[in-house]
Amino acid sequence: MTLDYDVVIIGGSLAGRSAALMATQLKAKVALVEAKTDYGFIHHHVFSEIGRLAQQVSNAAQFGIGISKPPDIFYPTNASNGTIHSSTEKTEALSLQDSFIAISSGKSQTPVIWSEALLYARGVSSNLEQFHSPAVLAAQGVDVVIGKGQFQTSPDLVFAVNNRLLRARTYLLASGSVPVIPDIEGLQKTGFLTLSEIWQSLSSSTPPQNWVIIGGTPQSVEVAQTLARLGCSVTLIVQHPSIIRHADPEIVQLLQAQLEAEGVRVLTNTTVTQVRLIEDKKWLQAGHKAIETDEILVATAQQPNIESLNLAAVGVKWHQRRLVVNEKLQTTNHQIYACGDVIGGYEFPHIANYEAAIALKNALFFPWNKVNYHCIPWGVCSHPVLAQVGWTEAQAKHQYGKNEIIVLRQYFKLLAIAQIQEETTGICKLIVRRNGEILGCGVLGAAANELINIIALAIAQKIKINHIANLAAIFPSFSEILEQTARQWHQQRLQNNTKLQDCLESFFHFRRDWKI
Template identity: 55%
Template sequence: MTNIDYDIVVIGGSITGYQAALSATRLHAKVALIISADFSHNYNLNYQYILSEISQITQKYYNLANLGIYEKNIQLNPESLNLNKGLLYANAVAKNINQINSAENLAAQGVDIIVGNGQFQSAPQLSFTVNERRLYSRTYLLANGSHPLIPNISGLDTIKYLTLANIWQSLEKTTLPENWVIIGGVPQSIEIAQVLARCGCQVTLIVKYSSILPSLDAEIAKLLTAQLEIDGVRILTQTQVTQVRQIDHKKWVQAGNQAIETDEIFICAGQQPNLEDLNLPAVGVKWHQHRLVVNEKLQTTNHRIYACGDVLGGYDIQSIGNYEANIAVKNALFFPKLKVNYEFVPWGIYSQPRVAQVGLTEKQAKNQYSQKQVLVFKQYFKTATAAQIQAEITGVCKLVVLENGKILGCSILGIAAEELINLISLAISQNMKIQYLAKLSPIYPSFSEILMEIAREWHRQRINQNHTFSELLLSFFNYRRDWNL
């Protein structure tokens, strides 16, 4: 019988992999983290922080302009926004955060860090071989992330284009191209399209769906589309890109029946899981197209191998990856009883204004329940004092609930959306009904009052619809007034 080296071996240098290894070692497990020698797949260690910082910098300029605080000779253009300086600042923030999540810090906490490319072996028993060393573990966790998915477009292999793996390095080295075509409808393509447009670029965003983001609430998607168009992004929905060409130092994109001339093409159509070189078929791990096959406990078709994060397929969203890592690690180390439940896991888009969502959308709720059972409440940011003070009045908070007050979901477009959605996420996870939100006594002014106002509106509607109770209240106060006399 071969000795077991580890309780869990985490494969992948993604942020999700780092979080998984850290969680396991904090539970006093013996952990190894395999970091691929191919660092080209590690772009996701910092691009989300860069997007967040850059979008906030551009928003500060816009707020100053709207308030008339700009000097007369300053215009909103690439020079005034200075993308290069913004990237420099954002990269500094990213480096600080990456240092916190560094391999050195993990090693100091007891994680064995192994750098190299490896693969699974099935004989004589399940193991993972890296640097000619066989690692034997009770369980294994795939957290090795993904790389940009390149669509099958005629001529794409004959020209240069950018992806999430190289766009930031490219922007730091070259003058910002004036014209851009962005292919793909995912959160990152929306974020980057807006940043480039606010830096003075001409941007065309091409999406094959009827909406810029199919998983987003339809009303919020329309508001976000309107904001992007105000910022100067030209959006083509339900449009397929069939070919690209390079003609006289210019790139051409055939989108539907339109031929678009551009300086730069950015491909952001989704992610491809890093699965090819792991020898997964030999150990019975299956995947279909761009998705790894896992059950609700995040076990692959080999019950000793788990997976989490964007290696599963789908959007590359860190909040979901971290949630999955927590479930997978506990199931791998102990008895596999925990099941994933995405109903209370929030996600967002680093747009301006921010977009955040959790649970069911209005359409999903009405498909799952009868329309009479589903109630939708909205509160606009322009009514909030905090939004008025910060000149950030564009936005809406949309809460979807059942008649009994159970919260089904929430979609928000507006400043601090990422913070507000966390409160709703907590409420859903703890089965708190909407009436509990009315008990909030938020600091004034703060954006949390938006949630409190929605809860109050639910109370008002309940009272108004219950005619017997309304009449009872009227009779009670009439009696009290007469009695006091």
Template identity: 55%
Template structure:
């Protein structure tokens, strides 16, 4: 059978366009199918939805910096505490739109077409007969393999009264905040990364914020010790965090929204949902071509193949945390399997992610609990705090910790960092894991002073100390050696 394309990518997310560009770099013939753009006031690109929380965080940080004058010793403390500034929302929205436009131009339809991508806009679905194909706009696209890189939408929890009462999602926060009378009281349901980030931002904008999560701590996938540090930071900035609390009902009473959270009834002006994402794959007719689901998610093997071996998936389409670097990694690996031979398997051990709270939270590899389940007593946990780092002192950002999970032989299993520029610092540990470097290598860095990277030199020293304490033979040898030298 002759194929029209080497791969057809069913897009709708930034990962889809990234995959299309990557395929052209491999000299493959590729088609990219995207749903038609939404029209009207609500029209927003997936990249806009992705960047909205980051834009708001920038505004929250601007508010915080504008209301703090560290060196104004003559300022009246009460006046400084009550200082209000007018946030330039129109300028901020324009800035955000400009950033999105600049980024989208890099992989715009025109650029994709110039690279040789057959860009097709429209709603389509898979067909089995007379052979596997993807049908869109009256065409049947025949390819050796297919990559589902569809977008996602916010998951809406099944809470009584939620639909009739009304709610917002993360990408819609702009609308009420830019109104003449923005809502003062907010309840955020869900402790995913966007929920934590937006809770802190709204609090910094002077709003009353409650964050409700059903798990024992926010950021349920993270190390409890690390997540609790982020939670403490949110609470210190005025966010009320309700953990292990289920929202059972939402009502509107006399133009006010009420939320039943556990045994508490909370009155609020606005409800913000941050309870994860749901893949947009229902309309693709995947079941008809042998693709199976498990709990509303695609069933995949480690090669990112669905149960139809010619159909692969990546990014938002397969669920999990919505991190762009994860989606791009999956797109690269799935394409190699789809275009050549399916021999490459995903390995997330060296792929880092960052949650852009203040301070940032970044992690790579195994958590302490995961490592102990696998390796037991061979695990060594190293901790170093940013308050001991000169650069953190100079920045007045001393809240934070670097937690390294290693084996006693020095193999790095994972790391979690809460602190300034954690998203940049974690990349060094990620590289060390990918290259199978041991923690001893960190002591050879000799980082610039003062810099935040000094924390790695300190944690390497902590490892040497812990290793020596666990090795009585080496202690005796060293003590005997120096006794001999002194005699």
């Protein structure tokens, strides 16, 4: 039987569209099946940036920038809808009898009009979506099929959608994930929001001011900080000891301290056991604490979006939160590959695209390529940003032993650019073997999401630490933190080598005596 396509991609994610474009650029015949692609994660990053800007405006006075504003800001009742004020102080309604609400300006109050912010976020999403829109993909030669389908064996493996049977040599699952809703008594009845729903809810006429966020994921941490910066009261509840489980504990502790300094109440090692609605207020039983809130955000984990694909019938196995794949990204049916958060892990678009490239090459050619996550960076888009690549200190010492590992640290407060921009909170931590091999890096600080890429490249290309130490970074720049941290490797090696120290002292003593 003749095959219609080289690969059929079951999409619904940005990685699916990227994979389709890569396939057609390789001159393969490809079909992309998707019901809808969600660009809601862009809203998340846009509002995080809005929160950062609001914080900067509130802190402008310390830079000598005066912002003149009246002692009281008056909004008409119908115009104040959807407006939240970025301030740690509670706003007071001085007059509720007439058609105006008087809001005290406070010392650091920056109004955020949510309807305008949401419109801007939609514009950004729309602009980005155009680059991989179905029309653009179709113009590149991709057969775009809008709809939901499922796998069938009749008798060969096919994908059925819209009364069509799509036959291909291989298939690629890039359907993304959906939230895991924890089994908490009363949660479903009381109501809650997920990450895809939160920003739309803030544009309502009475946006929630008090939030409880359940879950320790990068996205939950980012949302907690953003809401706090926009004037909301936020409680972050995490079941584990660390707010980010897979990051370096030393760096995560600094990030948690930053969140708490900005007003986020963090409860670790805490499990929510019950949720109730009492007098129009939501109450949670979290450990031994009863917490009252306006809204609950659930961001505990994700699970594969595979419910309607009929995977069991074609021999594809999965666990609760991930598909079973090998290091070549083949499922248990070796004709079907998978990439992105459909196979588990955190929701990171760049990792999904990396996996898509590996899976696509294996699907189109020969399954020789393997994933290697050791040199793939990831991070939390907080402020300051947390970024990590490779092994943590504990992982490296477990692998090689304590005596083989050198830990290098440098703090952002020593950088001129950090002092100039008031970005002094931060640390760079490099994990290195004694032979100079870089095993991992964790950075918390401004531009960490850019700096980590340099170390990721160094790990991938096996560039040793002495080459990083020899960088001549532009002054002033945040890149200096890598150079300064790496230089400590020479210092630590010298401190641990008494014979070399004695030799150097004798050498310089000889040159001074003989004036050589």
